[in-house]
Amino acid sequence: MVATSPSAPATASQLHSTLHTTVIDWYEANARDLPWRTPDASPWAVMVSEFMLQQTPVKRVLPAYAAWLERWPTPADLAADAPGEAVRMWGRLGYPRRALRLHAAATAITEDHGGEVPSDHAALLALPGVGEYTAAAVASFAFRQRHAVLDTNVRRVFARAVTGVEYPAQATTAAERRTATELLPARAETAATWAVAVMELGALVCTARSPECAGCPLRAECAWQRAGRPPYVGPARRGQTYEGTDRQVRGKLLAVLRDAHGEVAQARLDEVWHDAVQRARALDGLVADGLVEPVGPGVYRLPQ
DNA sequence: CATCCGTGGAC
DNA sequence: TGTCCAAGGAT
Structure with a gap:
């Protein structure tokens, strides 16, 4: 038995619990009102949003998301149309191969899963265009399962709050996955809320360019903040050249x-x-x- | 594992 | 103004 003070958290479990409450409370008070987060958003709607949000900002996704679901409310609706229609509907969201993969995923869902987006993580991962992040995101957001959802926002929050550096490494590391797993709340429902809450914190407060540390709920315990917010050191972060490519x-x-x-x-x-x-x-x-x-x-x- | 794959907005 | 970067995936 470990002697613990009744007032101060002493175990890792208690520290995590405090962390979860802090971030989730912040989320409940500050979350954006996004259509794919409403209770009536179907798993298919969540999946469509996740495909569109792969490297495209929320603001540009919003109108495309609404138009897409109006035209194709179910996977079968999309699968029944030509892939070229998906590419056309994708418009200027960028990376149009995502449109093709979403159409292919809709076809697979229609043919292999009775038209219902699978809730099983492995089944999701097997779909075209669904990688580690998207599988976890759909399982967590649409089906309220317990998965580590490790996107660019979460990686940045962990880099700062846990590791104490300004930016995460270029590629996801085993250490990051371990951190994400260790911090995952035990209850599935809590874990699902935690996942979206940490992402939202990274998107709204702990941003890449100019984080608003003054308004951050983790300000007191953030390792980066405590270290005096040291600037990024390491290899130059790759800039994407585009002109002429x-x-x-x-x-x-x-x-x-x-x-x-x-x-x-x-x-x-x-x-x-x-x-x-x-x-x-x-x-x-x-x-x-x-x-x-x-x-x-x-x-x-x-x-x- | 590094590179390729669009587009537009913020600073 | 050019640089950075935005809920990644496939190869």
């Missing part, structure tokens, strides 16, 4: 296809980029990815 050319090509609503002749595509070699490489890449379908010599369209 194949990604930019792909984007321009696909924009023409999206807006065309039908077949597009080569000449229309040739207008978007001056370098014929890079243009051809980008178009080949789009075809290889299944985002574009050749229908004849010099004629293309979105996949049907």
